[in-house]
Amino acid sequence: xxxxxxxxxxxxxxxxxxxxxxxxxxxxxxxxxxxxxxxxxxxxxxxxxxxxxxxxxxxxxxxxxxxxxxxxxxxxxxxxxxxxxxxxxxxxxxxxxxxxxxxxxxxxxxxxxxxxxxxxxxxxxxxxxxxxxxxxxxxxxxxxxxxxxxxxxxxxxxxxxxxxxxxxxxxxxxxxxxxxxxxxxxxxxxxxxxxxxxxxxxxxxxxxxxxxxxxxxxxxxxxxxxxxxxxxxxxxxxxxxxxxxxxxxxxxxxxxxxxxxxxxxxxxxxxxxxxxxxxxxxxxxxxxxxxxxxxxxxxxxxxxxxxxxxxxxxxxxxxxxxxxxxxxxxxxxxxxxxxxxxxxxxxxxxxxxxxxxxxxxxxxxxxxxxxxxxxxxxxxxxxxxxxxxxxxxxxxxxxxxxxxxxxxxxx
Amino acid sequence: xxxxxxxxxxxxxxxxxxxxxxxxxxxxxxxxxxxxxxxxxxxxxxxxxxxxxxxxxxxxxxxxxxxxxxxxxxxxxxxxxxxxxxxxxxxxxxxxxxxxxxxxxxxxxxxxxxxxxxxxxxxxxxxxxxxxxxxxxxxxxxxxxxxxxxxxxxxxxxxxxxxxxxxxxxxxxxxxxxxxxxxxxxxxxxxxxxxxxxxxxxxxxxxxxxxxxxxxxxxxxxxxxxxxxxxxxxxxxxxxxxxxxxxxxxxxxxxxxxxxxxxxxxxxxxxxxxxxxxxxxxxxxxxxxxxxxxxxxxxxxxxxxxxxxxxxxxxxxxxxxxxxxxxxxxxxxxxxxxxxxxxxxxxxxxxxxxxxxxxxxxxxxxxxxxxxxxxxxxxxxxxxxxxxxxxxxxxxxxxxxxxxxxxxxxx
Numbered sequence: 001x002x003x004x005x006x007x008x009x010x011x012x013x014x015x016x017x018x019x020x021x022x023x024x025x026x027x028x029x030x031x032x033x034x035x036x037x038x039x040x041x042x043x044x045x046x047x048x049x050x051x052x053x054x055x056x057x058x059x060x061x062x063x064x065x066x067x068x069x070x071x072x073x074x075x076x077x078x079x080x081x082x083x084x085x086x087x088x089x090x091x092x093x094x095x096x097x098x099x100x101x102x103x104x105x106x107x108x109x110x111x112x113x114x115x116x117x118x119x120x121x122x123x124x125x126x127x128x129x130x131x132x133x134x135x136x137x138x139x140x141x142x143x144x145x146x147x148x149x150x151x152x153x154x155x156x157x158x159x160x161x162x163x164x165x166x167x168x169x170x171x172x173x174x175x176x177x178x179x180x181x182x183x184x185x186x187x188x189x190x191x192x193x194x195x196x197x198x199x200x201x202x203x204x205x206x207x208x209x210x211x212x213x214x215x216x217x218x219x220x221x222x223x224x225x226x227x228x229x230x231x232x233x234x235x236x237x238x239x240x241x242x243x244x245x246x247x248x249x250x251x252x253x254x255x256x257x258x259x260x261x262x263x264x265x266x267x268x269x270x271x272x273x274x275x276x277x278x279x280x281x282x283x284x285x286x287x288x289x290x291x292x293x294x295x296x297x298x299x300x301x302x303x304x305x306x307x308x309x310x311x312x313x314x315x316x317x318x319x320x321x322x323x324x325x326x327x328x329x330x331x332x333x334x335x336x337x338x339x340x341x342x343x344x345x346x347x348x349x350x351x352x353x354x355x356x357x358x359x360x361x362x363x364x365x366x367x368x369x370x371x372x373x374x375x376x377x378x379x380x381x382x383x384x385x386x387x388x389x390x391x392x393x394x395x396x397x398x399x400x401x402x403x404x405x406x407x408x409x410x411x
Numbered sequence: 412x413x414x415x416x417x418x419x420x421x422x423x424x425x426x427x428x429x430x431x432x433x434x435x436x437x438x439x440x441x442x443x444x445x446x447x448x449x450x451x452x453x454x455x456x457x458x459x460x461x462x463x464x465x466x467x468x469x470x471x472x473x474x475x476x477x478x479x480x481x482x483x484x485x486x487x488x489x490x491x492x493x494x495x496x497x498x499x500x501x502x503x504x505x506x507x508x509x510x511x512x513x514x515x516x517x518x519x520x521x522x523x524x525x526x527x528x529x530x531x532x533x534x535x536x537x538x539x540x541x542x543x544x545x546x547x548x549x550x551x552x553x554x555x556x557x558x559x560x561x562x563x564x565x566x567x568x569x570x571x572x573x574x575x576x577x578x579x580x581x582x583x584x585x586x587x588x589x590x591x592x593x594x595x596x597x598x599x600x601x602x603x604x605x606x607x608x609x610x611x612x613x614x615x616x617x618x619x620x621x622x623x624x625x626x627x628x629x630x631x632x633x634x635x636x637x638x639x640x641x642x643x644x645x646x647x648x649x650x651x652x653x654x655x656x657x658x659x660x661x662x663x664x665x666x667x668x669x670x671x672x673x674x675x676x677x678x679x680x681x682x683x684x685x686x687x688x689x690x691x692x693x694x695x696x697x698x699x700x701x702x703x704x705x706x707x708x709x710x711x712x713x714x715x716x717x718x719x720x721x722x723x724x725x726x727x728x729x730x731x732x733x734x735x736x737x738x739x740x741x742x743x744x745x746x747x748x749x750x751x752x753x754x755x756x757x758x759x760x761x762x763x764x765x766x767x768x769x770x771x772x773x774x775x776x777x778x779x780x781x782x783x784x785x786x787x788x789x790x791x792x793x794x795x796x797x798x799x800x801x802x803x804x805x806x807x808x809x810x811x812x813x814x815x816x817x818x819x820x821x822x
Contacts, residue, residue: 026690030548030550033548033550034547034548037547118545124545124690124691124692124694125694126540126541126544126545126694129537129540129544129545130537130540130541133537133712133715134529134535134537134540134709134712136445136448136712136716137441137444137445137708137711137712137714137715138708138711138712139441139444260678262697265676267671279704279705279707280704280708281535281698281705282698283535283696283697283698284695284696285695285696285697286673286696287691287692287693287694287695288692288693293691294690294691296690297548297549297690297691298545300548300549301544301546301549303548304544304547304548305544305547
């Protein structure tokens with residue numbers, strides 16, 4: 001490595017998209033303050049873009065590499081080569097970590113360098129650091145997160161204005177809260193990658209994005225939100241990682257929350273994560289989700305931490321089995337013929353599968369009716385079986401719709 | 412120092428009150444996990460109680476001292492001696508840090524050892540770590556906190572049930588949310604100590620508890636909360652540390668919050684802190700306030716961090732002037748004679764002091780009336796002058812009451 005001048009700390013930046021550009025413009029204004037804290041003055045040693053720059057030259061001249069290219073390749077190769085060359089790495093690349101995290105953490109541990117990634121989940125909300133450091137001694141039971149700002153904005157707008165999914169998405173795109181191609185956000189894949197990373201840290205168990213079951217919000221209808229309001233519930237795209245016996249379940253799904261839940265009041269493009277543990281009860285952290293300046297600020301925090309002390313990379317300590325079938329309460333929306341005996345038929349199918357009804361609202365609409373119910377927690381496979389049977393009933397006028405309901409009620 | 416056996420990390424504990432006892436019983440169950448993370452096995456090398464143990468012997472046998480005695484002396488002396496002997500120190504002592512923090516941090520810096528204190532503010536809510544590490548590079552504009560669980564519980568109950576302050580306090584004592592002598596909590600001194608510590612970290616400026624203006628909640632009346640509900644506001648005992656020009660204001664005061672404010676939904680014995688900075692917008696962290704197991708868990712997180720890397724102690728970088736007179740909006744409650752011209756008299760006094768009225772509710776009650784108003788933000792000294800003049804009006808039937816209103820409305 002080309003040696004740095006005395007008291008300098010050289011940061012090489014890969015990628016100059018929204019976050020990369022924000023980081024490069026953020027650093028100089030903070031250099032003096034960082035020098036006071038760390039004793040070292042950070043400088044940008046090079047920026048690699050598609051059109052310009054050589055990775056080898058930047059690597060040679062840097063003490064730390066900031067990877068903001070995104071995607072798998074060449075990001076994976078560059079990060080591996082930087083770690084192998086003994087450089088610290090800071091990345092905000094959730095797809096990379098949720099697919100190749102084990103390989104990267106292993107390389108960092110072997111080289112005794114740092115691999116930091118606060119910017120990969122929930123922007124500037126310091127959930128990675130809190131899981132890795134504050135809660136390093138705690139036995140975490142569950143992590144709930146609203147980790148995708150686009151979908152939270154869309155759901156907030158649908159609830160507030162009665163807009164359809166398509167209308168709210170168009171609004172989000174106009175305001176810059178959704179990308180031109182929003183599919184990874186709205187189908188839940190983006191949240192699934194982030195939950196894989198959070199689950200890895202909270203439970204010391206390798207979690208690949210393919211271990212995460214995910215659903216999105218495209219199928220949510222305005223009247224789901226309207227009935228939910230009648231029942232006093234709010235709708236969020238929720239990520240959950242939780243210990244179930246000796247297993248671990250990681251999933252992303254739309255869910256109704258009761259108004260006292262700590263995540264119920266997280267609206268618009270905000271992110272929030274709640275960590276539950278017997279020793280601490282629960283901690284909730286919230287703030288703006290990904291955005292250029294916010295993510296750049298998280299990246300800068302990681303760079304400063306790398307300049308101070310060698311933090312440990314989380315070793316794998318225990319391998320929990322990944323659980324797919326869990327217990328949930330559900331909201332169930334049925335469009336049925338308005339004739340005698342319909343409720344009885346539906347109730348019988350549910351009862352046969354062991355699904356117990358908590359509340360029902362029925363409304364006539366000409367010759368058909370809407371039947372909206374909330375059922376008590378039940379193994380999801382049982383509920384899905386009941387849904388299959390109900391879908392086959394002759395009195396059904398449209399496919400049944402179901403959304404999970406978070407059962408806990410809070411203070 | 413007596414040398415430790417290979418791979419051992421010896422923790423000496425001073426004090427065996429609620430937190431001390433919880434810490435001593437928490438550690439053994441986590442020792443194996445901590446050894447996996449840090450490579451060192453933590454052991455308790457001794458516990459100093461009033462009746463038993465010698466500080467010198469415990470110091471001699473420890474790599475780190477946990478100070479949970481509370482109060483100033485002998486806690487200050489022990490912490491200073493431990494630092495001078497080159498031991499890391501973890502403390503949850505907010506009074507000590509808010510009075511002697513500079514001396515202690517200076518000693519830790521000189522010795523190159525760590526002084527950690529997550530447990531001193533907001534229990535397990537990791538606000539100290541986030542300010543010291545995640546936000547080390549950010550220019551913080553403001554910190555708002557609900558940092559006293561006792562008063563938040565009391566205010567929540569007063570709002571929920573219509574109870575008086577005295578009734579809600581008695582409830583809190585019965586449930587263990589308030590101590591037998593609750594004066595430090597209810598008069599705002601406890602919150603003031605915590606805000607001094609947060610302000611120190613957020614603004615790199617030494618802040619002594621005597622620099623913090625504080626008010627408590629003893630004077631809050633049930634009908635303040637009732638009128639507030641009509642105006643759509645909730646009441647919290649708020650701590651604020653904010654940059655005002657080149658100055659810094661740190662204060663604790665009851666304040667009404669609009670429902671969208673991130674702290675408005677923090678109820679019961681919970682604590683929460685919001686950090687605002689242009690680069691990050693805002694981060695909010697919440698969780699249970701002080702409690703034996705929660706604070707012990709924060710202490711354990713600090714012990715683990717001390718075992719891993721030498722984190723830096725915050726140097727003083729800049730001395731902001733402490734500002735006492737700030738701009739606030741107010742709710743004003745007046746009991747007045749129900750006769751013509753009263754509102755005009757009050758309005759004239761306000762206008763003369765430059766206080767502008769935002770909304771008014773007037774209600775007759777026999778021969779007297781209640782006049783409740785919210786005024787626009789004004790320099791507090793001007794508002795206090797107006798209050799003095801209004802208090803002297805002949806039409807007043809009781810001393811005027813005022814409570815600050817947080818003006819920002821959120822998403």
